[in-house]
Amino acid sequence: MTHGPRETTPxxxxxxxxxxxxxxxxxxxxxxxxxxxxxxSQATVSLVLGDKWxxxxxxxxxxxxxxxxxxxxxxxxxxxxxxxxxxxRTALLVVPALTNEFFAxxxxxxxxxxxxxxxxVVVYPSPDGTGTARDPFASAPAALDGVIASSMTAGALTALxxxxxxxxxxxxxxxxxxxxxxxxxxxxDGIRQIADHLLGLGHRRYLHLASAIxxxxxxxxxxxxxxxxxxxxxxxxxxxxxxxxxxxAREAAQQALTGPGPRPTAIVCDGxxxxxxxxxxxxxxxxxxxxxxSITGFDDLALATALEPELTTVRLPAEQVGERGMxxxxxxxxxxxxxxxxxxxxxxxxxxxxPAPAG
Amino acid sequence: MTHGPRETTPxxxxxxxxxxxxxxxxxxxxxxxxxxxxxxSQATVSLVLGDKWxxxxxxxxxxxxxxxxxxxxxxxxxxxxxxxxxxxRTALLVVPALTNEFFAxxxxxxxxxxxxxxxxVVVYPSPDGTGTARDPFASAPAALDGVIASSMTAGALTALxxxxxxxxxxxxxxxxxxxxxxxxxxxxDGIRQIADHLLGLGHRRYLHLASAIxxxxxxxxxxxxxxxxxxxxxxxxxxxxxxxxxxxAREAAQQALTGPGPRPTAIVCDGxxxxxxxxxxxxxxxxxxxxxxSITGFDDLALATALEPELTTVRLPAEQVGERGMxxxxxxxxxxxxxxxxxxxxxxxxxxxxPAPAG
DNA sequence: CCCGCGAAGTTATACGTAACACCTCGGCCG
DNA sequence: CGGCCGAGGTGTTACGTATAACTTCGCGGG
Numbered sequence: 001m002t003h004g005p006r007e008t009t010p011x012x013x014x015x016x017x018x019x020x021x022x023x024x025x026x027x028x029x030x031x032x033x034x035x036x037x038x039x040x041s042q043a044t045v046s047l048v049l050g051d052k053w054x055x056x057x058x059x060x061x062x063x064x065x066x067x068x069x070x071x072x073x074x075x076x077x078x079x080x081x082x083x084x085x086x087x088x089r090t091a092l093l094v095v096p097a098l099t100n101e102f103f104a105x106x107x108x109x110x111x112x113x114x115x116x117x118x119x120x121v122v123v124y125p126s127p128d129g130t131g132t133a134r135d136p137f138a139s140a141p142a143a144l145d146g147v148i149a150s151s152m153t154a155g156a157l158t159a160l161x162x163x164x165x166x167x168x169x170x171x172x173x174x175x176x177x178x179x180x181x182x183x184x185x186x187x188x189d190g191i192r193q194i195a196d197h198l199l200g201l202g203h204r205r206y207l208h209l210a211s212a213i214x215x216x217x218x219x220x221x222x223x224x225x226x227x228x229x230x231x232x233x234x235x236x237x238x239x240x241x242x243x244x245x246x247x248x249a250r251e252a253a254q255q256a257l258t259g260p261g262p263r264p265t266a267i268v269c270d271g272x273x274x275x276x277x278x279x280x281x282x283x284x285x286x287x288x289x290x291x292x293x294s295i296t297g298f299d300d301l302a303l304a305t306a307l308e309p310e311l312t313t314v315r316l317p318a319e320q321v322g323e324r325g326m327x328x329x330x331x332x333x334x335x336x337x338x339x340x341x342x343x344x345x346x347x348x349x350x351x352x353x354x355p356a357p358a359g
Numbered sequence: 360m361t362h363g364p365r366e367t368t369p370x371x372x373x374x375x376x377x378x379x380x381x382x383x384x385x386x387x388x389x390x391x392x393x394x395x396x397x398x399x400s401q402a403t404v405s406l407v408l409g410d411k412w413x414x415x416x417x418x419x420x421x422x423x424x425x426x427x428x429x430x431x432x433x434x435x436x437x438x439x440x441x442x443x444x445x446x447x448r449t450a451l452l453v454v455p456a457l458t459n460e461f462f463a464x465x466x467x468x469x470x471x472x473x474x475x476x477x478x479x480v481v482v483y484p485s486p487d488g489t490g491t492a493r494d495p496f497a498s499a500p501a502a503l504d505g506v507i508a509s510s511m512t513a514g515a516l517t518a519l520x521x522x523x524x525x526x527x528x529x530x531x532x533x534x535x536x537x538x539x540x541x542x543x544x545x546x547x548d549g550i551r552q553i554a555d556h557l558l559g560l561g562h563r564r565y566l567h568l569a570s571a572i573x574x575x576x577x578x579x580x581x582x583x584x585x586x587x588x589x590x591x592x593x594x595x596x597x598x599x600x601x602x603x604x605x606x607x608a609r610e611a612a613q614q615a616l617t618g619p620g621p622r623p624t625a626i627v628c629d630g631x632x633x634x635x636x637x638x639x640x641x642x643x644x645x646x647x648x649x650x651x652x653s654i655t656g657f658d659d660l661a662l663a664t665a666l667e668p669e670l671t672t673v674r675l676p677a678e679q680v681g682e683r684g685m686x687x688x689x690x691x692x693x694x695x696x697x698x699x700x701x702x703x704x705x706x707x708x709x710x711x712x713x714p715a716p717a718g
Numbered sequence: 719c720c721c722g723c724g725a726a727g728t729t730a731t732a733c734g735t736a737a738c739a740c741c742t743c744g745g746c747c748g
Numbered sequence: 749c750g751g752c753c754g755a756g757g758t759g760t761t762a763c764g765t766a767t768a769a770c771t772t773c774g775c776g777g778g
Contacts, residue, residue, distance in 0.1 A: 028523070030733095030734055030735085031734070031735065031736095032734075032735095040757080040758090041757075041758050041759075042734090042735085042736095042758095042759095043736080043737080043757080043758060043759075043760090044756090044757065044758075045735095046734095046735065046736055046737080047736085047737085047757095050735090050736070050737095052736090052737085053756095055754090055755075055756090056755080056756065056757075057755095057756065057757070058755080058756065058757090061756080061757085075522065076734080076735075077442070077502070077733085077734050077735070078447075078501065078502035079438055079441035079442040079447060079502045079733085079734080079735095080442050080733070080734035080735045080736090080763090081734080081735055081736080082438035082441070082442075082502070082735095082763095083436070083438040083439050083441075083442050083733090083734080083735075083762095083763050083764065083765090084734080084735045084736050084737085084762080084763055085735085085736075085763085086763075088437075088438060088501070090481075090501050097463075097467070098457050098463040098466055098467065099460055099463045099464055099467060099661075101458055101460070101463075104456075104457040104458045104463050105458055107457055107482070108456070108457065108458060108484065111482065111483075111484065120481050120501040121481065121482070122449075122479050122480065122481045122482075122501070123466070123470065123480070123481075123482060124470075125467065125470065142437065142447070142449050142479040142481070142501055143436070143437035143438045143441070163434065164387065246661070246664060246665045247664070273661070273665065276665040277665075279667070280665075280667055283667055302458075302605065302632070302662075303661075303662060303665055305605060305606070306605045306632065306635040306636075306639075306662055306665075306666065307665065307666065308638070308639055308642055308667075389763095389764055389765085390764065390765065390766095391764075391765095399727080399728090400727070400728050400729075401728095401764090401765080401766095402727080402728065402729075402730095402766080402767075403726090403727065403728080404765095405764095405765065405766055405767080406727090406766085406767085409765095409766070409767095411766090411767090412726095414724090414725075414726090415725080415726065415727075416725095416726065416727070417725080417726060417727090420726080420727085435764085435765075436763085436764050436765070438763085438764080438765095439733090439763070439764035439765045439766095440764080440765055440766080441733095441765095442732095442733050442734065442735090442763090442764080442765075443732080443733055443764080443765045443766050443767085444733085444765085444766075445733075
């Protein structure tokens with residue numbers, strides 16, 4: 001059936017190649033080894049294992065090749081494949097920090113979709129507010145097909161620009177021309193839902209615990225809240241910008257609650273962690289939540305239901321952000337147009353908000 | 360000075376190679392392009408850019424090459440380099456879930472060390488207790504040099520076994536011969552510190568909220584606690600195994616606190632999230648923490664200080680686990696012996712523990 | 719004067735895979 | 749009977765890099 005490999009003189013005279021790393025002693029079998037063992041050519045092995053043999057290789061031969069590969073424990077060399085194909089099926093995810101549950105969930109979503117499409121995800125922590133600008137491409141973590149980023153330094157962006165890699169941006173200014181695609185949340189809508197909820201409960205004096213980080217998403221929150229409250233006459237709002245940290249929020253809230261002038265009856269926080277800090281401040285001042293002061297979070301992380309009272313907050317579909325980001329990247333890589341449109345968010349009313357106290 | 364490239368006939372007649380992905384239109388310059396532009400051979404470019412030119416290339420030429428590379432925006436093709444060198448400078452980190460802050464911090468530590476050594480880290484969520492065994496190598500996320508794993512299914516392990524990749528195990532049975540190196544925490548010591556603390560406060564009736572997941576680390580906790588309490592006569596301990604989830608812990612604690620027989624005065628939890636659940640249960644039953652019941656956590660996550668009262672817990676150096684894991688892997692890859700010895704843990708006494716109530 | 723040697727490069731190859739172009743052969747149609 | 753076609757392969761090349769082995773040249777010493 002097969003013509004048999006005619007004895008060609010092997011180019012590598014003695015087969016004792018040294019490995020760069022002492023990563024084991026068995027030199028992994030190559031597709032050529034499989035071919036030799038199966039009595040076919042390397043091309044045939046590649047065709048069969050690449051599932052491109054329909055009509056070009058007989059069923060019998062294909063089975064033989066597959067069996068031989070399995071029995072030899074053959075695993076294709078990814079570096080070689082990547083080189084040959086010019087793509088690596090690997091995406092870079094740039095996020096401020098995975099210790100932030102939101103971004104961990106984004107990663108989870110992205111990784112799930114990636115995995116389903118035979119892609120890998122490598123993460124690089126972007127030094128967002130800290131200024132410790134490092135270049136994720138200088139350290140060359142891996143060969144990449146594309147980038148999904150939620151927050152990038154200018155330095156990283158310019159470094160990326162030199163690579164021609166498609167870029168998907170998450171939760172950032174949709175007008176930014178740097179990105180080939182955007183995945184955004186209906187943040188403004190979420191804030192509006194919070195405002196409506198609190199206004200409906202009769203609150204008129206507001207404190208906004210905002211993030212000190214100056215990114216697009218936080219800008220939207222500030223503007224949306226201001227717009228929503230301004231629409232109702234008689235409301236006042238004060239804004240404090242703090243680091244995204246429980247204790248920083250606690251201190252800020254404590255000052256605001258004990259300061260001069262009438263006390264705010266509602267504290268709108270840019271994140272659940274900030275809300276936790278606000279709750280601690282209130283409790284320490286002997287104020288009850290929500291009887292004396294209502295507090296809202298944002299994100300709906302695990303923290304929101306671990307606290308007592310459980311937080312009224314806005315649920316962000318974090319996993320979906322990651323999924324959609326990865327889908328967008330895949331679309332770009334295949335020349336398709338990514339799905340547009342903001343992901344909806346949802347107000348979740350729990351225990352930390354209630355009617356404004358009389359007076 | 361240079362001999363100039365004599366006009367060799369190019370093997371690729373028309374230079375209009377199609378790209379697999381429409382990832383841009385500029386075909387990235389290769390080291391050969393740099394060589395041509397700089398008037399040297401590709402080998403020289405490789406030597407200079409690889410920093411191996413000392414004594415083999417003149418300073419002037421080296422500078423020229425570097426300038427040319429920069430001006431062309433040259434970036435080495437990682438796939439080709441990986442193929443040539445037989446290593447990829449990429450490690451796989453297998454963790455149950457990055458949404459668990461502990462593992463996110465492990466990743467942070469590992470990624471930091473990796474980055475410092477020019478390595479990348481790709482994460483794969485191991486389906487720990489869920490049974491959804493998938494093979495991280497079947498989906499071939501990336502070419503790998505080694506694996507760091509904190510919790511692997513049997514399936515993933517056997518898949519790994521066929522690869523000859525060095526394996527570093529985190530927080531798992533040090534007797535496991537599968538791993539080439541182990542990085543462990545002094546978990547038992549931490550539990551003992553908790554027990555000593557609570558015993559010193561006069562507690563005698565204990566509830567242990569344990570993880571339902573049956574891994575080595577949780578086994579150690581159970582055994583250590585039992586041993587520590589057994590050493591003091593007159594103590595009783597009841598154990599409830601629950602999913603690592605706030606609400607599951609709340610329900611379990613609620614049952615235990617309202618059940619028949621004398622109420623436990625101390626609840627030892629296998630994680631901060633479980634402790635949060637226990638706190639909620641106590642509060643809902645009108646019990647004060649720590650006056651009526653003392654509660655301890657484990658891990659010292661952000662949650663521990665977000666709660667009120669702040670949790671007495673055991674601080675685990677999660678980042679160090681990741682750092683040491685990556686260091687161990689690097690050591691293995693270089694043929695060195697990794698550092699041995701458990702990482703110390705520390706009891707952090709906060710507000711959720713106090714003297715046992717009288718009676 | 720010639721040899722050897724170091725400096726400064728170059729040439730040539732191999733890494734393992736995918737895929738294009740070619741080959742061979744039996745059968746079938748005109 | 750010749751030509752053609754399709755089934756079932758094989759030979760060969762290129763991907764971009766790192767590096768071993770070789771070359772060339774100028775120079776100093778014996």
